[in-house]
Amino acid sequence: MDFQKEQQLRSRLARNIRRLRMSRSPCLSQKMLAKKLGVTQKSISRYENARCLPPAHVLVALAEEFGLSTDALFMERLPQNMKKKKGTSAERNSKPAENAD
Numbered sequence: 001m002d003f004q005k006e007q008q009l010r011s012r013l014a015r016n017i018r019r020l021r022m023s024r025s026p027c028l029s030q031k032m033l034a035k036k037l038g039v040t041q042k043s044i045s046r047y048e049n050a051r052c053l054p055p056a057h058v059l060v061a062l063a064e065e066f067g068l069s070t071d072a073l074f075m076e077r078l079p080q081n082m083k084k085k086k087g088t089s090a091e092r093n094s095k096p097a098e099n100a101d
Contacts (some may be wrong), residue, residue, distance in 0.1 A: 007050070013052040014073050019078065020050075020066045037061045 021028045023058055028036075030044040037044075046052050054062065063070045072079055 006053075009074055010050040010053055013053065014048050016073050016075070016078055016087060017044070018048045019060065020068075033065070046060055 021030070021033055021052065030048070031041045034041045034044045038061070039054075039058060043054070043058075047054050059070050063073055066073075068079070
């Protein structure tokens with residue numbers, strides 16, 4: 001991959017991570033996102049400042065956290081139908097218990 005293309009991908013990802021993190025209600029801090037992803041706050045800062053690309057397992061975790069595909073994280077514009085998530089991942093993924101009559 002040439003340098004210009006890699007820099008463009010880094011920039012898009014950086015902008016999208018920051019937008020996704022800040023659009024959460026309540027807003028996620030870098031530290032909170034880092035804890036959810038199992039990385040350091042410094043790593044999140046590096047991703048958001050386009051200093052490096054996250055490893056594959058972190059990209060997958062980011063996509064899962066924000067309900068997107070991994071390729072959507074690199075898009076020029078995020079999908080419009082993206083829903084703002086509230087609460088923790090566990091709360092969002094839990095299903096109400098069904099009655100066993």
